[in-house]
Amino acid sequence: MLSLIRNMLSDKSDDFTFHRFNQSNKISLKEKSGLYIHIPFCKNSCPYCPYIKTAYNKDLAQEYKNALLKEIRLYHDYFGKRDFTSLYIGGGTPTLMLNEMEDILGHLHKYFNIEGDIAIETSPNETNKKDLAKLKRLGINLISIGIQSFDNRYLNKIGRNYNMHSALKALEDVNSIGFDSVNIDLIFAIENQTIDDIKNDLSKAISHNINQITCYPLFTFPFSEIGKIKQLKKLKLPNHLHRKKMYYFINKFLSENGYSRTNVWSFIKNHKNNFSSVTRDYYLGLGASSGSYNGETFYFNTFSLSEYIKSVNSKFPISIAMNVSKKLEKNFWLYWQLYNTTINKNSYKELFQANIEKDFKFSLKLIKMIRFIEHEDENIIKLNTKGSHWIHLVQNYYALKYVNKIWSVSKNNPWPDKIKL
Ligand SMILES: C[S@@+](CC[C@H](N)C(=O)[O-])C[C@H]1O[C@@H](n2cnc3c(N)ncnc32)[C@H](O)[C@@H]1O
Numbered sequence: 548m549l550s551l552i553r554n555m556l557s558d559k560s561d562d563f564t565f566h567r568f569n570q571s572n573k574i575s576l577k578e579k580s581g582l583y584i585h586i587p588f589c590k591n592s593c594p595y596c597p598y599i600k601t602a603y604n605k606d607l608a609q610e611y612k613n614a615l616l617k618e619i620r621l622y623h624d625y626f627g628k629r630d631f632t633s634l635y636i637g638g639g640t641p642t643l644m645l646n647e648m649e650d651i652l653g654h655l656h657k658y659f660n661i662e663g664d665i666a667i668e669t670s671p672n673e674t675n676k677k678d679l680a681k682l683k684r685l686g687i688n689l690i691s692i693g694i695q696s697f698d699n700r701y702l703n704k705i706g707r708n709y710n711m712h713s714a715l716k717a718l719e720d721v722n723s724i725g726f727d728s729v730n731i732d733l734i735f736a737i738e739n740q741t742i743d744d745i746k747n748d749l750s751k752a753i754s755h756n757i758n759q760i761t762c763y764p765l766f767t768f769p770f771s772e773i774g775k776i777k778q779l780k781k782l783k784l785p786n787h788l789h790r791k792k793m794y795y796f797i798n799k800f801l802s803e804n805g806y807s808r809t810n811v812w813s814f815i816k817n818h819k820n821n822f823s824s825v826t827r828d829y830y831l832g833l834g835a836s837s838g839s840y841n842g843e844t845f846y847f848n849t850f851s852l853s854e855y856i857k858s859v860n861s862k863f864p865i866s867i868a869m870n871v872s873k874k875l876e877k878n879f880w881l882y883w884q885l886y887n888t889t890i891n892k893n894s895y896k897e898l899f900q901a902n903i904e905k906d907f908k909f910s911l912k913l914i915k916m917i918r919f920i921e922h923e924d925e926n927i928i929k930l931n932t933k934g935s936h937w938i939h940l941v942q943n944y945y946a947l948k949y950v951n952k953i954w955s956v957s958k959n960n961p962w963p964d965k966i967k968l
Pocket residue numbers: 589595596597598637638639640668669670671692693694695732733734763764765766767768
């Protein structure tokens with residue numbers, strides 16, 4: 548089944564290879580792009596985490612800020628004062644650069660027009676009321692807190708540096724500030740975790756009126772510490788059937804409590820602004836390891852902090868690029884719609900001036916045949932829990948296979964010549 552879905556989304560003639568970026572190549576930016584900024588600092592080193600981050604250091608944070616300001620100006624000099632539909636500040640733990648955030652946001656507003664929501668990620672240890680109020684004053688209206696669990700046993704197991712009380716306090720503090728939307732991340736399928744344990748985590752989030760809840764299964768990237776422990780067979784994760792039961796339980800429990808699915812991992816209440824770092828159609832990424840996509844090319848900045856800081860003095864810090872054919876662009880679009888569990892037929896028409904029913908006749912017929920669909924009308928195809936569960940498996944596969952390849956090569960080599968996926 549997995550390979551069937553994979554084949555459905557990819558085209559055999561496409562060559563999935565990233566090449567070293569050639570600075571003389573033209574870069575383009577789509578009209579409606581989002582902006583992403585990566586802040587690579589943390590106070591904790593979580594053994595499961597695949598992201599590019601290093602221990603927080605005040606001087607290095609200053610240097611990194613200056614590099615980001617240069618990168619903003621590089622793109623401004625190249626594109627002019629462009630409009631962006633939203634800004635997502637991810638990490639790492641971006642709020643560790645709170646002191647530098649005023650300059651970064653000031654620069655962004657000076658050199659670009661940011662029209663929509665501004666979102667930031669943080670962790671329970673970094674959420675005191677004073678800092679949260681400052682984030683709001685700076686114009687940040689969406690906040691995402693990496694809670695992971697409210698249970699000390701599992702927080703310990705995954706190496707988090709706070710306890711249940713701090714996690715609950717973070718929710719109270721964030722609620723007292725009044726952001727437009729608050730997301731919390733939870734992790735499930737941790738060793739020995741039961742469905743009752745997940746129910747307790749979800750209940751705490753619901754009782755605190757959290758309007759968006761994102762539940763990731765514990766990914767074990769082979770290059771991460773936890774991935775290495777797993778390879779040594781020292782970690783027993785729940786089997787496929789148990790994970791599936793957990794996934795179905797999360798879907799059912801949140802739906803009974805008034806939440807609706809916005810992507811394979813996330814659920815929202817009251818249809819307030821939802822946010823996610825990856826599902827915008829096109830985006831420009833700034834900072835070390837950030838990705839960009841303009842429909843024609845995927846880019847990644849160098850993953851090395853020191854190379855990033857050095858290179859922005861004279862050039863774009865992009866290390867690798869992969870060309871995308873029109874066909875592949877359409878396939879990616881469909882993939883991210885499936886990830887969002889809602890296919891919007893009119894968006895396809897607007898974006899590609901084409902009819903989705905014609906272009907994806909076989910794929911759409913297939914997802915109907917295998918009963919992935921909850922609802923369909925002239926504009927929308929909405930996936931059911933079965934469909935969403937399968938897409939979540941594809942996303943697992945995609946993350947562990949492709950993301951792992953790009954990230955493990957780029958972590959070891961700041962300027963790879965070639966990465967074949
Ligand atoms: C950049 S972190 C969020 C902010 C902050 N650094 C924190 O950890 O609280 C983004 C989210 O990715 C998720 N995540 C990271 N590594 C993961 C993994 N191996 N498996 C599942 N989820 C993971 C966590 O839920 C985490 O909250």
